[in-house]
Amino acid sequence: MKKLLGIFGLLLAVCLFATWASESFRSGYNVENLIRRTALFGVIGIGVTFVIVTGGIDLSIGSVICLVGCGLPWLLTVQHWSLPAALAAVIAVSVGIGLAHGLLITRLRLQPFIVTLCGLMLYRGITRGFTADQTVGFADGYKGLRLLATGKIPVPGIQGFEIPAPWAVLVVVAIAAAVFLNRTIYGRYLLALGNNENAARYSGIDTSRMIVLAYVLCSTLAGLGGVLFVLDVNSAQPVDFGNFYELYAIAAAVLGGCSLRGGEGSILGVIIGTALILVLRNVVTLVTNHSNIEFAIIGAVILAGVITDELVKRYAVRRRAARELNR
Amino acid sequence: MAEVLLEARSLTKSFPGVRALKGVSLTVGRGEVVAVIGENGAGKSTLMKILAGVQTADTGEILIDGQPAALASVEEALARGIALIHQELNLAQNLDVAANLFLGREPRRWGLIDRARLHREAGQFLRAVGLDVAPETRVGSLAIGQQQLVEIAKALSTQARVLIMDEPTSSLSAGEAENLFRVIQDLRSRGVSIVYISHRLGEVTRLADRVVVLRDGENSGELARHEISHASMVRLMVGRDLSQFYPHQPHVRPETVLEVEGLRTPAHPSHPLTFQVRAGERVGLAGLVGAGRTEVLLALFGVQPPVGGSVRIEGRSLQPTSPTEAIAAGLALVPEDRKREGVVLAMPVRENVSLASLRQDQRHGFRDAAREEALSAEMIQSLRIKTPGDRQVVQFLSGGNQQKVVIGKWLALKPKVLLLDEPTRGIDIGAKQEIYRLMEELAAQGVAILFASSEMEEILGMSDRVLVMHEGRINGELGRHQLSEEAIMHLATGTAPAASTHSSESHP
Numbered sequence: 098m099k100k101l102l103g104i105f106g107l108l109l110a111v112c113l114f115a116t117w118a119s120e121s122f123r124s125g126y127n128v129e130n131l132i133r134r135t136a137l138f139g140v141i142g143i144g145v146t147f148v149i150v151t152g153g154i155d156l157s158i159g160s161v162i163c164l165v166g167c168g169l170p171w172l173l174t175v176q177h178w179s180l181p182a183a184l185a186a187v188i189a190v191s192v193g194i195g196l197a198h199g200l201l202i203t204r205l206r207l208q209p210f211i212v213t214l215c216g217l218m219l220y221r222g223i224t225r226g227f228t229a230d231q232t233v234g235f236a237d238g239y240k241g242l243r244l245l246a247t248g249k250i251p252v253p254g255i256q257g258f259e260i261p262a263p264w265a266v267l268v269v270v271a272i273a274a275a276v277f278l279n280r281t282i283y284g285r286y287l288l289a290l291g292n293n294e295n296a297a298r299y300s301g302i303d304t305s306r307m308i309v310l311a312y313v314l315c316s317t318l319a320g321l322g323g324v325l326f327v328l329d330v331n332s333a334q335p336v337d338f339g340n341f342y343e344l345y346a347i348a349a350a351v352l353g354g355c356s357l358r359g360g361e362g363s364i365l366g367v368i369i370g371t372a373l374i375l376v377l378r379n380v381v382t383l384v385t386n387h388s389n390i391e392f393a394i395i396g397a398v399i400l401a402g403v404i405t406d407e408l409v410k411r412y413a414v415r416r417r418a419a420r421e422l423n424r
Numbered sequence: 425m426a427e428v429l430l431e432a433r434s435l436t437k438s439f440p441g442v443r444a445l446k447g448v449s450l451t452v453g454r455g456e457v458v459a460v461i462g463e464n465g466a467g468k469s470t471l472m473k474i475l476a477g478v479q480t481a482d483t484g485e486i487l488i489d490g491q492p493a494a495l496a497s498v499e500e501a502l503a504r505g506i507a508l509i510h511q512e513l514n515l516a517q518n519l520d521v522a523a524n525l526f527l528g529r530e531p532r533r534w535g536l537i538d539r540a541r542l543h544r545e546a547g548q549f550l551r552a553v554g555l556d557v558a559p560e561t562r563v564g565s566l567a568i569g570q571q572q573l574v575e576i577a578k579a580l581s582t583q584a585r586v587l588i589m590d591e592p593t594s595s596l597s598a599g600e601a602e603n604l605f606r607v608i609q610d611l612r613s614r615g616v617s618i619v620y621i622s623h624r625l626g627e628v629t630r631l632a633d634r635v636v637v638l639r640d641g642e643n644s645g646e647l648a649r650h651e652i653s654h655a656s657m658v659r660l661m662v663g664r665d666l667s668q669f670y671p672h673q674p675h676v677r678p679e680t681v682l683e684v685e686g687l688r689t690p691a692h693p694s695h696p697l698t699f700q701v702r703a704g705e706r707v708g709l710a711g712l713v714g715a716g717r718t719e720v721l722l723a724l725f726g727v728q729p730p731v732g733g734s735v736r737i738e739g740r741s742l743q744p745t746s747p748t749e750a751i752a753a754g755l756a757l758v759p760e761d762r763k764r765e766g767v768v769l770a771m772p773v774r775e776n777v778s779l780a781s782l783r784q785d786q787r788h789g790f791r792d793a794a795r796e797e798a799l800s801a802e803m804i805q806s807l808r809i810k811t812p813g814d815r816q817v818v819q820f821l822s823g824g825n826q827q828k829v830v831i832g833k834w835l836a837l838k839p840k841v842l843l844l845d846e847p848t849r850g851i852d853i854g855a856k857q858e859i860y861r862l863m864e865e866l867a868a869q870g871v872a873i874l875f876a877s878s879e880m881e882e883i884l885g886m887s888d889r890v891l892v893m894h895e896g897r898i899n900g901e902l903g904r905h906q907l908s909e910e911a912i913m914h915l916a917t918g919t920a921p922a923a924s925t926h927s928s929e930s931h932p
Contacts, residue, residue: 281789282782289779293768299727299759300780300833301751360770417820418440 100354100406101366107402108373111380119383129249129261131379135372136263137246137325141342142349142367143274144318147311149350150278150291152359153202153209155312157216158319158346161194162339164220165323170233170333180242184324191320192313194220199309217343225335234332246328263325267368270318275364287311291359348399349374373398428490429454429617430475430506430586435484437470442822442852444470446641447484452586455615457608459628462638463661464879465823465852468621471638472588475619476508477501507579511591513571517564522546524563525578549577553607569600576607580616587611588619593627594878595713598917605631623879625654626909637661640853654909658881662853669857670885671864675704679738681872682724682841687733689719692896696733699891699898701841701872706863708887709876711916715893717876718760721843724874725757726750737840751780754840758830758847760876766830767818774800774814776829781836803832808858824855831862842866844875848882860886880909894918 115122122128141158148155165187172183194216201212235243248262278284290297290304298304322342327333351357352373353366377395382388430452437445445467452458462468473479475486477495486493488504495501501508515524522543523530531541546559555573563571572592579587589608593601608618608631622628628635635647637660645660662669681703686696697720701707709717723730726744735742742753750757759765767776778785778796785792785799800814807828811821818826827847834842847863848856863886867873877883883890890902892915900915 280791282786282791283789285775285779285782285791289768289771289775292770293764295765296768297779299725299747299757299765301748301783302779303746303748360768414440418438 101363101369104352104354104366104369104373104402108369108376111373111376115376115380115384119380122380122383125258127379127383129258131372131375133246133261133263133329134375135368136261136267137322137329138342138345138349138371138375139267139368140263140270140325141319141322142346142353142371143270143364144315144322145343145346146274146350146353146355146362146364146367147278147287148209148315149347149355149357150287150359150362151308151311152291152294152357153308153311154213154347154357155198155216155315155319156210156213156343157194157198157220158315158322158343159339159341160217160220160224161191161316161319162323162326162342163333163335164224165191165320166327166333166338167224167228167233167335169324169327170235171228173239174233174235180239187324188317188320191316191323194320195313195316196309198316199312202312203305203308221335228335230335232332232334235328236331239328243328243331246325263329266321266325270321271364271368278362278364283307283310288360288362291361293360345371345374348395352399352402427454428452429488431487431490432471432475433485433487435471435474435481435486437474437479437481440820444641445474445481448638448641448643450475450619450636450643452617452619454585454617455612456633457612457618457620457631459620459622459632459635460638461622461625461628461635461657461661462644463853463856463881464849465640465856466638466661467641468638469590472508472590472619472621475501475586476506476588478508502582502584505583505585506588507582507584507586508588509572509575509579509590509592511594513568513575515563515571515574518562520560520562521550521557521566521574522559524574525549525559525581527578529582545581546577549581550574552580553577554603554610567600569596569603572596572600572604573607576611580611584616586617586619588621590621591623592620593622593624597712601627601917624909624913625657625880626913628652628657629654639663662881669860670882671861672885673864673868674888675864675867675870676888677703677705677870679703681738682874683734683736683739684724685734685736687720687723687735688731689716689723689896690728690731691719692716693731695896697898699901701874703870703872704867706867706873706875706886706888708883708890709874709893710880710883710890710912711876711893713878714895715916716896717893718845719896720893721757721845721874721876724750725755725843727757751837751839756780756834756837756839756842758827758834758842758844760845760849762823762826762830762849767826769819770817772815772817773804773809773811773821773829776818777803777814777832777836780833784837799836800832803829803835807832807835807862822852822855824851824858827851827855827859828862831859839871841872841874844873846877846879847875848877848879880912883907883912884909892916 145155145158169183169187172178172186198212198216201207202209244262246263249259250262251259286302286307290302290307294304349370350367353363353370355362374395377398378391381391381394428451432450434447434449435445436447448467448471460468474481477498477500480496486495493504525546526542531538543559553573553576555570555577557570563574592604596604612618620631629652632652633649635652635657637644639661647656679702680700682701685698688696711717722728724735724744726746726749729745735744737753744750763769774796777800782791785795804811804814809825809828811825818829848859863873884907888904890907890912891898892900892912894916902911
């Protein structure tokens, strides 16, 4: 909880600084865009949280986004599939990818890093293959569907500001995820096995099945993210669509209180972490006019965050040891 | 006593949740064999690690030849002539004997290893410990007893004056142990001091010039050569007579709960095992390290599913292919490595206690939070788990209380068969007795108990019947009236069963 307040305080501080330093930051258009992007990245961040809680990692998220984000318009506009069929196909592929990752990791005992690193290369390569590297998009079609990503929901009583539609998706996903993680026995199983897989197994938990479930949730939410991202920007280039997005998602989860050693995770934390990363990115661009150093700034902030976290933890342990000694 | 070589005064050492040493003193004379004994958790290992520079004491001082010495690292301890031989040997299996002896101290010539000198000098030290192998032999190809002698030769090659041996015979055969005793007596006659840690009181009686007994992190007494006897050592170790320390009323009922027939474990598939445990019966599994005790428990519990044979619980057949199924059939396992397999260290007491019973208490997949809270409150009270509250993270509990959390997790499921692997390893004496009392209560309730233990006193004190294992086989069975350390060690080191009855029906 303290960690959440800390990261939320940091988010507020960066926002205040940006509001003071840049006029364009506080423009309605910019704020709305930031909120919309936070919702989109939040969905994939929640997905990777499940995997990180088990102590695993998923590096293939960006490529799944590419596969789904390019595949959906490709099926619709190039292959002329019906909308329900195309949506069903891309979601089925996402679920299947997660299932494959999970089974390779639990049955063959391959390392998550390797499995999903191969996934990262595979899915982008496949996408570039079937699209022949051509940009795909919806052009002027599918306006109704695109409202899911581009629509706005008016807030009664407040003039001139509307909530971007992806927030509705994020809120539904986040509540479902938080309830799953914190209120069901399966959420407890994930946290337990992330901390100590042996102890969980010795307690009668089918740890393999739970790990597979985590990878399925992650890839499915990555697929959902891919649909939303492409609906938002309308067209996608297979070469770089979704590139590096897994790293944003993982970084957001870590900032939001997940430990890459497993066993820790907070849905609210991931959303705040996502917002922080996107605001930082935005601030770098607006304030310095050097968007090319964006990665350096984000990297430095995350590094500072985890160092602080580790130092605070050590301090707490030392204080406890000192108390024990005096007892 | 001979001239004092090493002296430790009032050493204390605390770890989070435990005060391992509360002012322990020890003196070692030149050419003296001092045995340090005590139950698990008495502080022996901590004391040895401090003397060998692996850990440093919080307070207290160490004198060598009467001069204060700061042993802040293993290197410093070695430089002052103190070497520790760990229970688990630390040899590079892929290197030859000579390379292991001089690892990090290789004789060099123009920057390259001087192989001729290396092998020549290694040969001298191997002869000193009576090990008749060529210095070029790969360590991995040696028997465990021979590897142990390599460790001793290595210690001698550092000019060690004090050799600390931690449970040196725990994985040795009878013949190998005999040879080790000869080496120890030879070293003593050459003025090398030995600090000998062992659970085997028979060995201690035979070897020690003096016995130092630790209990619960304190010195509980010392015995000179003529005072050493089994009874006097046990009294100092447990602080009272054995019969009071190990509660034992007969609770054995006629009905058989666990029936194992021709069980083949993956580790020893060529030795089918057959045995039964009745309701209310406590059956001890004894044997040396590596005899296959843990493997039996892991096979029954489905962690390492058996490759053959049949298991029946109250007459109902069980195919243990995973812990999930074993638990459903009424089995529970308190595993050997508490921190790795028993508890989830980073989770609170409440979540640990409920972990196994979440499934049966669920409501359509949702946790029953009220039931969870009630359960942990009940277990904290009935098992007397010492914790500030059920939100306390298990990591910060003492070993004994962690073990109670593991047991509490299983009691929630009301198991028919309780398997325990080294139930009191690394826990203090008070908690130990509480664990024994719990086993007694569960037996009284008719739970069938099968427990593996390396601690002789525990096996002797707690068992209605003992199965002694040797190299994957059950080498013999002893009823309570036949139990003695000698009888168990005979069977455990592979001697043919002598006074034991093989039938499981004919015990009291």
